[in-house]
Every structure is written in structure tokens, then in C-alpha cells.
Amino acid sequence: MRWHKIYALCLRHIYLISNSLPRIIDLIYWPTVQILLWGFISKFFTLNSEYYSNTVGIILTAAILYDFLFRVSISYNIMFLEEIWSRNFTNLFIAPIKLSEMIASLTITAVFRSLIGLIPAALLAIPLFGVSVFKIGLPLLALLFSLYIFGVTLGLLVTAGLLRFGPSFENIAWASLFFLAPLGCIYYPVEILPLSLQIIAKGLPLVHVFEEMRNILINGTVNYFEIFISILISVAYFIFGVIIFYMAYFGARVRGTLINMGE
Amino acid sequence: MSIEIKNLSKKFNEVYAVKNIDFTIGANKTIGLLGPNGCGKTTSIGMMLGLIKPTTGDIIIQNKNINTFERNKLLSIMNFASPYVELPKKLSVKQNLQIYGRLYGVKDLSIRIDELAEDLNLKDFINKKTGELSSGQKNRVSLAKSLINKPEILLLDEPTASLDPDIGDYVRSYVQSYKSKNKVTILLASHNMAEVERLCDSVIMMKKGKIIDQGTSKEIINRHGRTNLEETFLKIVRSKDEVA
Numbered sequence: 001m002r003w004h005k006i007y008a009l010c011l012r013h014i015y016l017i018s019n020s021l022p023r024i025i026d027l028i029y030w031p032t033v034q035i036l037l038w039g040f041i042s043k044f045f046t047l048n049s050e051y052y053s054n055t056v057g058i059i060l061t062a063a064i065l066y067d068f069l070f071r072v073s074i075s076y077n078i079m080f081l082e083e084i085w086s087r088n089f090t091n092l093f094i095a096p097i098k099l100s101e102m103i104a105s106l107t108i109t110a111v112f113r114s115l116i117g118l119i120p121a122a123l124l125a126i127p128l129f130g131v132s133v134f135k136i137g138l139p140l141l142a143l144l145f146s147l148y149i150f151g152v153t154l155g156l157l158v159t160a161g162l163l164r165f166g167p168s169f170e171n172i173a174w175a176s177l178f179f180l181a182p183l184g185c186i187y188y189p190v191e192i193l194p195l196s197l198q199i200i201a202k203g204l205p206l207v208h209v210f211e212e213m214r215n216i217l218i219n220g221t222v223n224y225f226e227i228f229i230s231i232l233i234s235v236a237y238f239i240f241g242v243i244i245f246y247m248a249y250f251g252a253r254v255r256g257t258l259i260n261m262g263e
Numbered sequence: 264m265s266i267e268i269k270n271l272s273k274k275f276n277e278v279y280a281v282k283n284i285d286f287t288i289g290a291n292k293t294i295g296l297l298g299p300n301g302c303g304k305t306t307s308i309g310m311m312l313g314l315i316k317p318t319t320g321d322i323i324i325q326n327k328n329i330n331t332f333e334r335n336k337l338l339s340i341m342n343f344a345s346p347y348v349e350l351p352k353k354l355s356v357k358q359n360l361q362i363y364g365r366l367y368g369v370k371d372l373s374i375r376i377d378e379l380a381e382d383l384n385l386k387d388f389i390n391k392k393t394g395e396l397s398s399g400q401k402n403r404v405s406l407a408k409s410l411i412n413k414p415e416i417l418l419l420d421e422p423t424a425s426l427d428p429d430i431g432d433y434v435r436s437y438v439q440s441y442k443s444k445n446k447v448t449i450l451l452a453s454h455n456m457a458e459v460e461r462l463c464d465s466v467i468m469m470k471k472g473k474i475i476d477q478g479t480s481k482e483i484i485n486r487h488g489r490t491n492l493e494e495t496f497l498k499i500v501r502s503k504d505e506v507a
Contacts, residue, residue, distance in 0.1 A: 008365030012351065015358045019392070087349040091408065094312045095366040096339035253316040256275060259309040 001104060005097050009105030013079050017113070027113065031067050031121035038063035039129040057131030058217050059187055062210055064122050064133045066186045069147040069206070070177050071114035076106050076155025077162075077176075079113070084167050093258050099249055103242065106159075107152050114151075136216050142227045143209050149234035150205045154180075156241035160248035166257060186210050205233040264325050264340065264415040264448050265290045266311070271320030273306050273472075280306040282472040283320075293442065293449040295459035295480075297492075298469035299500050304452040307469075308418050311450070312343055324416065339367060344409035345420035346402060352394025356385055356404050359393055360411060367412035379407040383437065399430035406434065413445065420452045431455075438462060456492040466492070468499055475499060 017023050042059035083089050092102075125131045133140065158176050161169040183197065184206030190198055201207045208230035216222055252258050266288040273281045281303040288294045296304050309315035311322055313334045322329045324337050350359040357376065364372040380386045383403045388396060393404060402422070409417060422438070423431035435458055442449065442462075453459050459466055460480045468476040468483065476483055476499065480492050489495040 004368070005366055008362050011365070012354070012362050015354050015362070016351065019353055019355075019358075082351070086351045086353070087347075088351050090314065090343070090345070090348040091350065091363070093314055094338060094341070094343050095363065096335040096368070097366055098335060250316075253314065256273070256280075256306065256309060256315040258314045259305065259312075 001098065001101050005101045006105045006108065009097065009102060010109045013082075013105075013109045013113070016082065017116070024116065027117040028120050029117075031071065031117040032124060034063060034067050035060070035121040035125050036128075039125060039131070042131070043129060057129070057135070058214060060125055060129055060131045061133050061136070061213060061217060062186050064118070064125065065143065065147060065209065065213060066181075066184070067121070068114060068118050068144060069151045071117055072110050072148055072151030073154040073158075073177055074174075075110040075113040076152055077158045077174075079106055079109060080155075080159040080162060081167075081170060084162065090259055099246060103156065103245065106155065110152060110155065111148060136213065137222075139212070139216060139222050139224075139227060142231065143213060146205050146209050146227070146230040146234045149231070149238050153234065153237040153241040156238070156245045160241070160245045163245075163248040163252045163257070180204065180206065183207070184210065189214065203233070205230040205237070208233065264446075266416065266448060266450070267321075267323040268307075268311075269321045269323065271307070271310060271322065272318045273303075273310060273315060274318045279472045281310070281317075284469075284472075284474050286467055286474065286477060288448055288450060291442075291446050291448055292464045293451060293462055295463035295466040296450060296452040296469065297454075297456070297459060297466055297496060302469040303472040304469060305420060306472075308343070308420055308450070308452060311418060312341070313338065339412065340414060341416040341418065342367075342409040342412055342414040343418045343420070344405045344422055346398070346405065346422070346424050347420070348405070349401070350393050350404060350408060353392060355392055356389045356396070356407075359404070360407060363408050364411050369412055375411060375413075379410060382441075383407050399426055402426055402430065402434060406437070410441065415447060417447050417449045418452075419449065421454060422451070423453070423455060423458060431458075435461060456496055460492050468496070470499065 017027070038060050042057060045059060083092055122133050125133070136143065154176050158169070158172060161172055183193070183201040183204055185193065185201060186206065190201055190207050190211060193201055208226050212223055212226045212230065215226070268284060268286050271281060271284045272279060284307065296307065298304055306315060310317050311329070313329050316330065327337060329337050354362070360376045360379065361372065364375060369375050380389050383406060385403060385407060388400055393401065396404065406422065409419070419438070423434050426434065438449070439462060441447070451459065451462060463480065465479050466477065466483055467474055476486065478486070484490070484492060484495050487495045487498050489498060
């Protein structure tokens with residue numbers, strides 16, 4: 001991989017964001033609304049639920065982490081869709097860049113794009129609701145890393161779908177994360193799910209991330225094995241996502257869709 | 264830099280978009296690819312760029328097969344422009360040229376961008392967003408992008424489509440003067456017969472995915488007993504299938 005090419009691809013998205021104030025506002029607006037909404041719900045539960053009485057901020061922390069995952073995945077999809085919307089697809093795919101460089105640039109830019117929105121929202125939660133996601137401490141970085149890898153994987157799978165099925169796959173891009181959310185056990189313990197679904201859910205990194213987040217906030221202990229498992233599962237899905245993306249690309253070359261891809 | 268197309272075919276859902284075409288473009292020559300809509304021109308260009316995988320056949324560029332040799336190395340000496348392919352609209356002209364210059368690994372990029380801005384009269388709108396430009400301006404920017412890496416092989420797909428005669432002539436003159444100053448092999452797909460006659464050393468006529476005639480404009484016109492390339496084109500397109 002050549003870093004100057006990755007940098008050039010990242011630069012395309014950096015220019016896009018920095019050229020437009022509405023885009024920056026849009027990036028900050030949605031996470032902030034999400035945090036406000038879940039902040040009030042969290043406050044209500046804290047006051048009215050025995051389960052949450054000693055664990056102020058569990059729901060809000062879960063909302064912040066989930067929003068990070070959501071933003072990473074959506075950022076990945078949007079950046080890829082931008083190329084289709086702007087009819088730049090062919091120019092990009094005839095430039096001397098490797099697929100791995102394209103994946104790397106989207107992966108790097110997705111995290112910056114997500115953090116632009118999430119950091120202000122996470123900081124806002126401190127004075128407004130007295131909840132700091134940073135209370136999790138250093139394990140927060142590991143949990144975020146696991147979510148980041150999984151978010152990128154979802155992005156890869158959706159972009160593979162865009163390559164395979166064309167822009168009509170766009171709707172799936174928006175719906176992809178909502179599909180997994182019920183199994184992710186973001187706001188409730190995994191035991192709530194029926195046994196059969198618990199088995200499926202444990203195959204996702206989300207359950208391990210959010211269970212561990214609750215464990216840290218409720219019990220004040222860190223189960224590093226659980227964090228390790230979540231990262232391991234995320235990485236396994238990531239490798240699967242990369243393989244699917246490559247297959248979709250080679251399939252698109254056979255079907256000839258790369259040359260006509262556009263709005 | 265020469266290009267050899269050997270027995271090239273592409274089949275989509277059991278229908279041949281391109282069928283067994285063979286031709287060679289000699290180094291520093293300009294070849295015109297002519298044919299009605301849907302005759303396989305864009306598919307052929309797509310295969311030459313490595314965007315479409317051929318069903319059969321080979322594309323040999325300077326003795327290297329684009330489908331087996333490391334494609335990126337060949338792409339770094341090629342480029343492509345088409346009015347149907349655009350640059351990101353929300354980025355300025357300069358930003359787009361900077362990004363593509365970096366992707367193609369252009370050295371002294373600022374100097375190269377200044378050169379292109381001067382040559383193609385981009386200076387007045389170089390900091391404007393690409394989406395805000397007129398189609399003539401966009402066309403020149405697209406041409407600038409296609410020349411950013413000083414390509415040795417340039418593929419142009421209807422470069423003057425939808426341009427007014429004045430700007431169309433400007434683009435043709437520029438391509439002509441660029442070619443006279445640089446070593447470049449050009450494949451020009453076009454519906455504009457005058458453009459092909461003016462710019463191309465020889466012409467390939469396609470119909471229903473096959474090459475039905477090739478040679479210099481003069482040879483083809485004489486062979487079909489017509490007075491110009493447009494009449495010849497119409498005769499070929501309207502006639503029943505014939506292969507030279």
C-alpha cells in the first residue's frame with residue numbers, strides 16, 4: 001500500500017467536508033440530537049427504574065457507543081455513495097490505485113468523519129446529564145476499536161452490495177445497522193433475548209461490547225477476555241467483509257457495471 | 264506506446280456486446296472508433312481500461328497484458344475522459360486536479376496544474392466548484408484531468424459531445440496541438456465524423472459488436488464509394504450486416 005495514494009483519497013473527503021459548513025453541521029447535528037434524546041430517556045429511567053438506579057448513564061453511554069458504530073458504518077457508505085452520486089466512479093476505478101488503498105482510505109476517513117460528530121455530542125453529555133463516556137477509562141478505547149472495526153465491516157458489506165447491485169442497493173445502506181440493532185443488545189442485557197437468538201447474538205461483537213460496557217459501569221471491574229473476544233469477532237467479520245468486497249469488485253468487472261455506475 | 268487488441272469479446276447475458284475484434288494502434292497514432300449507439304465502443308474502451316473483464320481475448324499494451332500484468336502500472340501511463348464521467352461537483356477544479364495528480368503520482372504537481380490551467384484556459388474558474396461550471400468548462404476540466412499524468416495512452420469517449428461548435432473546435436485544436444508536442448497514442452470514440460477525419464490517422468468502424476471496416480478515412484470513404492466519412496458511416500449503419 002502506498003500512503004500518498006491513501007492520503008489523496010482521504011483528501012477528497014476532507015475537501016468535501018471542509019468546503020461545506022452545512023455538511024459539518026449535519027455531521028454534528030444527528031449525534032447531538034441522539035444524545036439529547038437518550039439523555040432524557042436515561043434520566044427518566046434513572047429516576048424510575050430500580051435496575052438503573054445506581055448506574056446513572058448506562059443508557060446514555062450505550063447510546064454514545066452505538067452512535068459511534070452507526071456513524072462509522074454510515075460514513076463509510078456515504079463516502080462510497082458520494083462517488084456514485086457525483087458520477088466520479090469510473091475516474092476513480094481507472095486511477096492507478098489498489099482496492100486495498102481504497103479500503104484503507106475509507107476506513108481512515110470514516111473514523112474522522114464519525115469523531116467530528118461524536119466528540120461534541122459526548123462532551124455535551126457531561127454538563128447536560130452528568131454522564132461521561134470517558135468514565136469507562138482505558139477499556140473505552142478497546143471497546144471503540146471493536147465497534148470501529150465492526151462498523152467498517154458493515155460499510156464494506158454495503159459497499160460490496162453497491163458494487164454488485166448498483167445504486168439501487170442504497171436503501172439497504174441506510175437500513176443495514178437497524179437490522180442488527182435488536183441482536184446487538186445495546187440497551188438491554190443479552191438474557192432478554194430468547195435462547196435461540198442469544199446464540200446468534202453472541203456471534204456478533206456488539207453483545208460483547210455492550211455487555212462489557214455495562215459490566216464496567218455496574219460492577220466497576222473489567223473483563224479483558226470479553227473485550228478481546230469482541231475484537232476477535234470484529235476482526236473475523238472484517239476479513240470476511242474484505243473478501244466479499246473483493247469478490248463484488250471482480251464480479252462488477254465481469255458484469256461491466258463499473259463503467260456505468262452513476263445516479 | 265502501442266496497443267494490440269486480440270480476438271476480444273465480451274458477452275453480457277448470452278448477448279455479445281463485442282465479438283472477436285482485432286486491431287492494433289501503433290505508437291503515437293490516433294485511431295477513431297466509430298459506430299452507432301450500442302455498437303460496443305464503450306465496452307471496448309472499458310475493457311482497455313481494465314474496468315470490464317473480457318469474455319475472451321487479450322489487450323496488450325507495450326507487450327503487457329492488462330488483465331494479467333499488474334494493472335495499476337499500466338493505468339499510471341493511461342488516462343480517460345468522457346462527458347459521461349464527471350469529477351466531484353462539490354470540489355473546486357484545483358482540488359480535483361490535486362487529488363487526481365496525487366493518485367497518478369505526478370511530480371511537481373503545482374507546476375503541472377498551472378500548465379494545464381494555462382493551456383486549457385482554466386485560470387478564471389480554477390477555484391470554483393466543478394458542479395457550478397458550464398458544460399464547456401466542465402469538458403475542459405475533464406480533459407485537464409485526463410492529461411494530468413501526461414499519459415502515453417489517452418482514451419477519449421465522445422470528448423466534444425454536447426459542446427457548442429466553438430468549444431468543440433477548441434477541444435479538437437487542443438488535442439491536435441497536444442499530440443504534436445507529446446508522444447501519445449490516442450483512441451477516440453466519437454459520433455462526430457469531421458472530428459474523426461481531422462484528428463485520426465485511421466478509423467475503425469464497429470457495428471453490433473464487430474469491426475466491419477478499418478483503414479484511413481480516405482480508404483474507407485473510397486471503398487464505400489462515398490464523398491465523406493459521414494455518408495460512409497450512414498451507408499454502413501443502414502446496410503445489412505457486412506464484415507470487411
